[in-house]
Amino acid sequence: MDFQLTDEQRQLQASAREFARAELPALAQRLEVENAAPPHALIRRYAEMGFLGINIPERLGGLGLGNLEALIVLEEFAKISSAVAFPIFESCVGPVRAIEHFADPALAERIVPAVCRGEMVVAVSMSEPDAGSALTDLKTRGTVQGDRVVLNGSKRWCSGGGHSDAYLVYCRLSDDPGAKGIGAVLVEKGATGMSFGPNEQLMGFRGIPSSDIHFDDCAVPIENVVVPAGGFRKLMEAFDLERCGNATMSMAQASGALEDVIAYVQERKQFGKPIVEFQAVQLKLADMQMKVDAARLLIWRAAANAQDGLPSVLDSSVAKCFANSIAREVTGDAVQLMGAYGYSRDFPMERRLRDAWGWGIAGGAIDIQKTNIAAAMVGRRFDQRR
Template sequence: MSGFELTPEQVSLRELAAEVAREVYAPKAAEWDRDRTPLPDDEVQRLAKLGFLGMVLPEEYGGHGGTLLDALIVQEELAKECRPAAFQVFETNVGPCRVIEFFGTEQQKKDVLPKTVSGEITMAIGISEPDAGSAATDMRTKARLEGDEYVLNGSKRWISNGGHANEYLVYCRLSDAPGAKGIGAIRVAKGTPGFSFGAPEKLMGFRGIPSADLYFDDVRVPCDNLVIPAGGFKQLFGVFSIERLGNATMSLAIGQASLDRTKAYVQERKQFGRALIEFQNVQMVLADMATQVEAARLLIYRAAMNAGNGLPVPFEVSVAKVFANEMAKKVSDQAMQLHGGNGYSEEFGIERLHRDAHGWAIAGGTPAIQRTRIAAELLGRTFSQRVPEVMQ
């Protein structure tokens, strides 16, 4: 038996997710993309009733105790047709709620996880800032302790689900220690006085997945909202490896969907009196697309299977994310080429796949940043990207 062979239960899970994607979300996806419509509440409840939300979370908190691969299988099938629906599964299985699961207090787990599984609340993560993107440790958002409260000031940029989620896991400076040593994380609920949002972003892709800046102006939250104390940045990014695998799976879905649609198109479309697939160049491109997609899937499955219910190996995650992100951009572009002018039309959905492919390559740490992590893991050391003080 292959180490990457799915169990009968996982095969059934894939078939169910594929049916839901095809019957429920495929007819609505283009409209939601055009109108930038977030996933409606009744659709969130549908996903909850299907058991797709928080499926990896412990049963004692309402989850199903499944593996990371279980969640990625569902996410891929939904994302082939509708990224906003898949994103809901993404957030509840590989998003900030996993930080709560691994490092939150017992009360935090009871407060957050069951509501996540039921679809009652959604969570978003706040890391990037206007001057701290790839250089995350340059963040300036700060929380100072005053009595039994933390007072937050600062802002966050490029926050997926920003303004739409109910809860935010905010990475911030909790001490004056430099770099990662002073960074931790605090829960902040939507509606907390002083916590506001910028205008919804109008992005090239990711339409239907809300994005907005977060602003903190003397936002007071109880000390009990502290999830990770100062110095816990490494723990936060350990769990963030799970989110990166979810990101890679979005790219995998885009690549697979591009391939599937192109396979059908080149067998139906005729030029010069014969189907496109009869031209050797088309065969070569299609074979290249398939090879890229399959390689990405194997890299993702390796990392997910090795993780089981725990944290994945950072090296395996970064390799999978780099390859999958770049695969999705390339394969969706090849799909556009083989569709000709139709690939550039909204009617065929290929241009939407290509737009979203670029978004997932930016989110969660770009391929360029992942390559520095890969090199660091290979050599067992870190590499500072900062200009040495003597050269400044």
């Protein structure tokens, strides 16, 4: 067991940090104000720098590194903002990995390299009006008709909705009840019968467009079935890696806040001395550091235990649940320490606080993670419907 990064990992981390800090803060502020998605030119730049598909096999256009390396890079970008980090999130721990692992090889070879080249962004579409935490209640239906799958239904809260180039749509592909009937289909932008609702106006996550998606006899080739009916467990296995990405995006709001506030308390003077000289501030800083370190170690443990495969539900849920919780606490403490500067929209701290709350909702709320943890501990699922 080694808690030190390798020289190569440290070099990758430094490269990501240097690029993100030099080129992204002004863009992050613009995306926040305009609530606009990162431009395609930026995504192509990420690809040129090797920041997309870090943990995708080289045969599919990635760097062939591990999940840990991908999460290390993701944190450095997410420290700047969730919006500028989101393309890396989607390419390294998002639905692309489900396509890589479970899709027909021809589909994977068409989609995954395009993502790594920065030519395509793939989003996941899971939630529905009556199926969020109770995901197996989803009603969107895909019916096989010859060589096509015809989709009907509506999805909610799709991050990237209307802006992404393709969507991994969780849907019901058979009449079997519950999870047994659920699979996933890739629907590419421009498909006839797919339409989008207006861009959601959320408390945070500005720069990560979100909208409803509607399917009205939307037909796609049958080859676009990524996971057939009965493959819900496979989808959740891939989603365990996305949980680690969520945890990293969440933890980065805290680690970025901590870095900013350490600089601030050494510069800000009250009563004739820097406020870091006050013991109350020192105690708060120590608490914040312990929380960030603990969250990062839990995330990295999940990645390391997976050995570059897909993490376990226990490891990923523990990491996500803890990171989501401490991110809210640490960013809240940072706002308080910075006073009006923390509360002002002229500075990034209040954005971090709002995004920290969002990550504890997205990808499975904090309390749902706790039920996942308990289920893994005792070795059985709990029926929430009884």
